[in-house]
Structure formats: structure tokens, C-alpha cells
Amino acid sequence: MNEQLLNRALGAYLGFACGDALGATVEFMSPKQIQKRYGVHTEMIGGGWLGLEPGQVTDDTQMSLALGQAILDHQGWNLKAVADNFLAWLESDPPDVGNTCRRGIVRYRDDGVLIGLPREDEAGNGACMRNLPVVLATLNRPEDFESWSLEQSRITHHNPLSDAATLALGHMTNALISGQGLEPCVLQAEGLIGQYSEFAYSPYPGKASGYIVDTVQTVLHHFFNTDSFESCLIATVNQGGDADTTGALAGMLAGAKYGLDQIPARWLERLDRQVVAHIRRQVAVLVQLGE
Numbered sequence: 654m655n656e657q658l659l660n661r662a663l664g665a666y667l668g669f670a671c672g673d674a675l676g677a678t679v680e681f682m683s684p685k686q687i688q689k690r691y692g693v694h695t696e697m698i699g700g701g702w703l704g705l706e707p708g709q710v711t712d713d714t715q716m717s718l719a720l721g722q723a724i725l726d727h728q729g730w731n732l733k734a735v736a737d738n739f740l741a742w743l744e745s746d747p748p749d750v751g752n753t754c755r756r757g758i759v760r761y762r763d764d765g766v767l768i769g770l771p772r773e774d775e776a777g778n779g780a781c782m783r784n785l786p787v788v789l790a791t792l793n794r795p796e797d798f799e800s801w802s803l804e805q806s807r808i809t810h811h812n813p814l815s816d817a818a819t820l821a822l823g824h825m826t827n828a829l830i831s832g833q834g835l836e837p838c839v840l841q842a843e844g845l846i847g848q849y850s851e852f853a854y855s856p857y858p859g860k861a862s863g864y865i866v867d868t869v870q871t872v873l874h875h876f877f878n879t880d881s882f883e884s885c886l887i888a889t890v891n892q893g894g895d896a897d898t899t900g901a902l903a904g905m906l907a908g909a910k911y912g913l914d915q916i917p918a919r920w921l922e923r924l925d926r927q928v929v930a931h932i933r934r935q936v937a938v939l940v941q942l943g944e
């Protein structure tokens with residue numbers, strides 16, 4: 654096992670969870686409201702509209718763990734197992750469930766639909782946000798990355814903007830974890846914008862909603878314009894809006910780039926212990942899959 658690769662893979666997944674837990678405090682607030690209440694929001698204090706414990710994560714991390722666990726349990730791809738884990742998660746009465754995610758999972762529960770028809774109103778960020786386990790599981794089998802990503806996405810989100818963003822962010826994360834640095838990420842971002850110009854993020858329009866275009870713009874703007882894990886996450890979540898999800902995705906990219914060692918200890922120590930243990934178990938197995 655390449656130790657640096659493991660450090661970046663752990664950085665991506667734990668960074669993702671840190672962004673979720675840090676951002677959830679200010680989810681659905683505007684930058685002005687955040688400023689008035691916190692100045693700059695920098696600490697993992699819980700609260701927010703969900704009334705969370707400090708370090709508690711939300712659906713972003715929970716759905717990722719559900720997806721990763723299905724891959725782990727089957728030592729590979731089993732779409733029905735992924736959908737079953739999403740359903741078990743939904744039935745566990747989680748604190749937060751996105752509307753589009755709920756609709757897709759209920760559609761699977763009631764009609765057995767694993768891949769719905771394309772829909773214009775499925776351009777939320779819910780599929781993109783949970784795809785990191787697929788990135789990790791396909792590090793050694795790149796030929797499977799796109800099909801696994803799209804299949805898990807379309808359980809709940811079947812939309813070309815969601816598809817394109819999920820693939821682009823996944824390819825970027827793969828390149829960073831593999832140690833290829835920023836250049837392939839820049840090319841991926843350019844490719845995404847070439848395909849769908851609405852993703853252009855410079856100048857940054859400043860919207861950070863759950864619409865996949867707003868989410869990607871927010872994540873890429875802050876990822877490419879900061880120079881540390883901590884500054885990337887703080888800048889992202891203080892944009893408010895869907896701050897736990899933009900925070901999680903920014904944390905994924907920044908964690909993959911800077912590695913586990915660059916995640917501030919005060920955040921890692923606050924993060925839900927069970928979640929940290931679950932993430933560590935998943936990373937250890939997922940990155941070796943297909944070797």
C-alpha cells in the first residue's frame with residue numbers, strides 16, 4: 654500500500670465528513686446572516702436548522718457510507734445492494750433527507766425502479782455529493798468508474814447536469830488521490846464548462862444552493878482559489894446555502910489534494926467517533942479493491 658495515496662484517500666473521505674459537519678451549522682443561511690451571527694464560521698459547533706451535536710454529520714456522509722458499505726459487502730458492484738442500503742438508511746429516520754433523494758428511494762421501494770427516466774427536476778447535488786466511495790473503489794479499475802458512478806446517481810438523480818458534475822468531480826478526486834496534482838483537475842473543470850457552459854465559475858456568481866450548477870461553481874471557485882484545506886473549507890461554508898454539501902465536496906477535493914495531515918486536528922477530534930471509524934474501515938478496503 655502506497656502510504657501517501659492512503660493519506661490522500663483518508664484526507665478526501667474525512668475531509669468530506671468535516672465539511673459536512675462544519676457546514677451543517679450554517680446550512681440555508683445567507684453569507685450576511687452567517688457574518689452577523691458568527692463573524693466567520695470556523696468551528697465545528699453543531700446546531701444549525703437540524704439542531705446537531707458538534708461533529709455530527711448529515712445525509713451527505715451517511716449516504717456515502719451506505720454506498721461504500723454496499724461495495725464493501727459485495728467486494729464490487731451490486732446496484733441493488735446500493736439501493737437497498739439507501740432504503741435502509743431512509744427507514745432509519747435520518748435527521749435530514751433531500752427531496753429528490755427521498756423521491757428516488759421511495760420509487761425504488763414501491764416499484765423496484767433502479768434507474769428512473771431522465772428528469773429536468775433532478776438537477777440537485779444529491780448524487781454528486783455521495784460518489785466518493787465509487788472513486789475510491791475504482792482507483793485500480795478506472796474502466797468501471799463512469800458506469801458505477803452513473804448507476805448509483807440515477808437511483809435518485811437522472812439528469813445530464815448531475816451526471817456531468819458527478820463524473821467531473823470524481824475524475825478530479827481520482828487524479829488528486831493518485832498524486833497527479835492540479836493539472837488534470839483544471840482540465841476536468843474546463844471540460845465540464847466546455848460541455849455545459851452554465852458551470853463556468855469565474856467570475857464567481859456567489860450562489861451556493863443545492864442546484865448542482867450552483868454547488869459546483871461554489872466548490873470549484875473556493876478549491877482553486879485557496880491554498881490550504883482549512884482556508885478552502887472555511888471560505889466554502891461561509892458562502893452559506895447548501896453549506897454542508899458544498900463544504901463536504903470542497904473537503905473531498907481539498908482533503909485529496911492536501912492529505913489527511915493537513916486537516917486541522919481540532920476538526921478531526923470533534924468529528925463523530927463512529928463516523929471516523931467507519932470511514933477508516935471503508936477507505937482501507939475500498940482503495941485496495943481490484944488490486
Ligand code: MN
Binds near residue numbers: 711713749898
Ligand atoms: Mn446534508
Ligand code: MN
Binds near residue numbers: 680
Ligand atoms: Mn445539504
